[in-house]
Amino acid sequence: MAQSIYITSAEGHTGKSTIALGVLDALMRVSPRVGVFRPIVRPGEERDRVLELLLAHDGVQLDYVDGVGVTYDDVRDDPDRALATIVARFKAVEARCDAVVVVGSDYTDVASPAEFSYNARIAANLGAPVMLVISGRDQQRRAEQLGTTTARTPGEVGQIAALAVAELAVEQASLFAVVVNRADPAQLDATIEAVRAVHSPHTAVWALPEDRSLVAPSMRSILRAIDGRLVKGAPELLDREAFDVVIAGMSMVNVLPRLTADAVVVIAADRTDVLLATLLASASGTFPQIAGIVLNGPFELPESVQTLLDGFTLSIPIVATDLGTYDTAASIMNTRGRLTAESVQRYEKALSLFQTHVDLTELGIELGLAESTVVTPLMFEYGLIERARSDRQHIVLPEGDDDRILRAASILLARDVAELTILGDEQSIRARASALGLNIDAAHVLSPTDPALVERFAEEYARLRAHKGITLQQAADTVTDVSYFGTMMVHTGLADGMVSGAAHTTAHTIRPSFEIIKTKPGVDVVSSVFLMALADRVLVYGDCAVIPDPTSIQLADIAISSAATAQQFGIDPRVAMLSYSTGASGTGADVDKVREATALVRERMPELPVEGPIQYDAAADAAVAKAKLPDSAVAGRATVFVFPDLNTGNNTYKAVQRSAGAVAIGPVLQGLNKPINDLSRGALVDDIVNTVAITAIQAQGDRS
Template identity: 70%
Template sequence: MAQSIYITSAAGHSGKSTIALGVLDTLIHTSPRVGVFRAIARSTEERDYVLEMLLDHDGVDLGYDECIGATYDEVRADPEAALGRIVEKYKAVEAQCDAVVIVGSDYTDVGSPAELGYNARIAANLGAPVLLVLNGQSDDPDARADAAALSPEQVANLATLALAEVKHERAGLFAVVVNRADPGRLDEIIAAVKAAPAARGDVGVWAVPEDAYLIAPSVKDVARSLGATVVGGDEALLDREVLHVVVAGMSLNNVLPRLEEGAILAVAADRTEVLLAALLANASGTFPALSGIVLYGPFELPEPVVRLIEGLDSNLPILATDEGTYETVRGIMSARGRMAAHSQRRYDTALSLFEQHVDTEELQRRLGLATSTVVTPLMFQYRLVERARGERRRIVLPEGDDDRILRAAATVLARGIADITILGEPIEVRARALELGLDIQDAEVLSPFDAVHVDKFATEYERLRAHKGVTYRQATDTVTDVSYFGTLMVHLGLADGMVSGAAHTTAHTIRPAFEIIKTKPGVKVVSSVFLMALADRVLVYGDCAVIPDPTAEQLADIAVSSAATAQQFGIEPRVAMLSYSTGESGSGADVDKVREATALVRARAAELLVEGPIQYDAATDAAVAATKMPGSDVAGRATVFVFPDLNTGNNTYKAVQRSAGAVAMGPVLQGLNKPINDLSRGALVEDIVNTIAITAIQAQNVAPSSEGASE
């Protein structure tokens, strides 16, 4: 039977979906099979955006229709029959999962006598404890501007009434989360709720502060509220949040000073001079960056103006509606923000706030979730993030002109994974981040042509490469290359590691490291591994990216380095030196090379569990191992696989990745004094985030005296 939790609220606009996202994310990192269930959805015709967002989370493998209990219409028509249908459909989901996050209805008065009471009744019938979400704001549903923070006493009174309703329906109470709480009074609010009679005892109470970006509507939400059409700009920017509204009901001279960061500008469609001026101001970088423009009124833009707008090539979204001034402003003000997986800043902010203000370990303990021996890809990624957070390092990202890098940087900063330096022209990088609706305010953005750094780096590079005849003038040209610039930052301690390769070749990324960072003492070659996250465990494959045809000595280097890398990431190293033959059964140059490499590993690292030559099946399958190599500590249990050449390694990791659905993280470079890691040019944002976390963990293990090792 799955452990489940029923998330419901006592009023509308509580931000229940953000709490559900945080709970889901927490459970996925500890349980291999987590499901979601929407007890009551709006209708069968219109998709439930909250359920879609939760189903879109990595690790949830359920279909939309099977995760809906009943619709509002069904509940209104026959509450008893709807309850029976909800229980039946939930049980089908529960049977497939270890844990289920159940999301109650939105506050639309579907139940009788009260919606909260009906949700509590559902929870009781599902055997799921209630996590009650209280709204810390007094929020008029027709006007966001009227929102005001509730005092601790008001929140406590709300909790008392709501908890009485839950108790009346005999539902178990799991915890209370006060969402959208007054940021300056979180401790007072928690204390006041804990003092409420119904919350006393073993009940968790947490408070999550109000955040402007979570409640702000996106430009897309404004378009939906107005029924407006998109007539210009980049549709990818429709997810940017709208933080203010500026109505251009005045002259141009008075409009420009009133522009605000993240504002949407409402302009009468016949005020073309204001429209053009706003587009120019937004493009100039000297005015606050707008989120979008709404043209209102039944006026067509003149053809010359349309041509001029097209010539400006602005990314700023432009919406059009036939409504008048009053209706347009009212429509904008009534737009509500929606949590969605594709709204990166809102998604990252929600998870970050939840992690900071809800004790996730306590949450898991209260649910009684046992620690799983299975390690899924998501569970492993979560552990990477936790390790990186534990001792934050600064990672430099040289490719600041790539949107994926900016998106990854925003996520890394929001989740507290690492400190970030982005290389690029600061005005251009920050302007593009604003266009994308990303928060990289805490990132250092540094130009690779910064005169002070160029001089410092050129002097150092000249010193390092003097034996190659490199002059200062040559060095100044070289170090402005972003890969050299970033590598020198790492070398001189201005950053702890570098991640690059989204837009550059592997050679371009790692060549500077060979020249500048150099290898660790006792290691003669730089090699790589992939962390292969299978359905239930993580394996290490090396070398799959760097050395085409390693010698026996190089294979030994790869094995020792790969074992050390495995240990860094919590994987107990049991090394299989792979070949087409197991033990003493075969001969030939290729097998002899692996046999010699195995002997070298045993001589260099006597404590390391290593076996070779060994075939892949004997290394992974206990039954095969019992026949081919009985009594081995590695056969059938290997965690680190060293391939005899790049051809074998590269093809094997890709075959396993595709056929077994494994998540391949890497290549992770090893053997360098300080961590430099390469990305695939097809890397997704998630891949970049993982690689940054990996690099930060490697940096945590760098010895302070590692500089100056052999070339």
């Protein structure tokens, strides 16, 4: 039977979706089959937002209909029959999973006391322990700022917990944890103690502080709420949150001092003077950066103003609506931020908040989860992030003018994966990040033309390349290139590793490392591996990216470096030296090269399990291995596959990636004295995040 958890609350708007997402994400780290279930959803054609959010998480393999119990109409018509249907549908999901996250109803259709009682009854009948979510904000006591409510005191939170715990006991539901969401950041410890005081001290209690970015509406949500249309600006910036509203119903000179950071500014569409002044203020850099502009009223912009706007390089969203000022303001004020899979920044913030304030190890212990022997791609990627976080390293990202780098940096900083330095113009980079709604405040931003560092790096580079006749002036010109500048940071100890290549060629990225970082003692070549995350295990493929036609000596180097890389990432190295023949069955120059390389590996690393020449099927398939090499310690169980040349390696990793659905993480460069890693120019944000984590882990190994 699957281990399940029922997430519910005694009132609406507690942020259960954030907690559910965090729990689901945590379970995915240790279990390959995690399901999600929503006992009650709204009737009608509209799909449940929370269920959609959870189903979109990588690794959840259920369809929407599988995760639905009944509708509110079904519960009103016959609660007992609805409960029986919920149990039956849940059991169908449970049978397919190792763990199930169940998210209770949303207080949209039933009086709160009755609804909470019914959720408790469902949990008891599903046999799922309850994680109770309590809001640290009072939804009834509205503050006067956009999207905010007043904070509850620790005592008030404790009282609500006491009432909810008593109701759970009445329905025979088992409580295993309480999470106070949106708690007063200054009262976290006091809030936890107040909740612990009302029930068993052994029950886990966590508190997550208020994060306004999770409840503030995005410009996209505002656009929908006012039935608006985007008239100018970048569509991707509609995902930026608005934390305040400025009603610009006054003259230009009075509006400008009232602009606040991340505000949405509401301007009557016929006040073009105020519109232009607000745009100029936003572009000037001397006024706060606003989230967007709403033009209200049934007025078209004059053609001359349209022409003027066309001449602006506008990124800030300008939305138009036919509503009047009052209705526009009221609609904006009543718009809440929603956590969806499409809102990447909000999604990452929610995960980061949960991971920071909930002890994931304790959560797993409380749920009684055992570590799985299977390693899925998602579990492996989680492992990379956790290992990088355990001993934070300093990684430099030279391509600060690429939005993907900024998005990845925001994720990495939110998850506390690494200390980051981004190269580029600080004002431009921070302004772009702000426009994208990204938080990179914790990153260092450094200009590659910084005079003091250029002088220092030039002197060192000229010394290193003196044998090539490089002068100090030539060195000064060279080190202002972002790849050279970043590499010099690593070389001089200002950073522990570098990740680049999203906007540069492989040669541009790694050439400086050949000149400056150089190879480790005993290693003659720089090579690469891909970490191939299959459905249930992770393999290492090398070399698939760097050396076109390695000699036997280079092949031996690749094998030894690949085995070391495998070990560094928790993979027990058993090395297969691949060829088109197995054992002594074949002859020829290509086979002989592999045979010689295998002998060199055994001579240099006698304790390393290695087999070669060996065909791929004999290396990977136990049945074939039994027939061809029955006494081999590697055949049929290989974890490190060393290809005879780049042509074979590159094509094989891509074939396995596409045909077997494997996640190919890399290329991971190996053999360098310090970690430098290259990105594909088509790299996704997730690829960059993984590569930074890998580089950090390599740096940890170099330090130790």
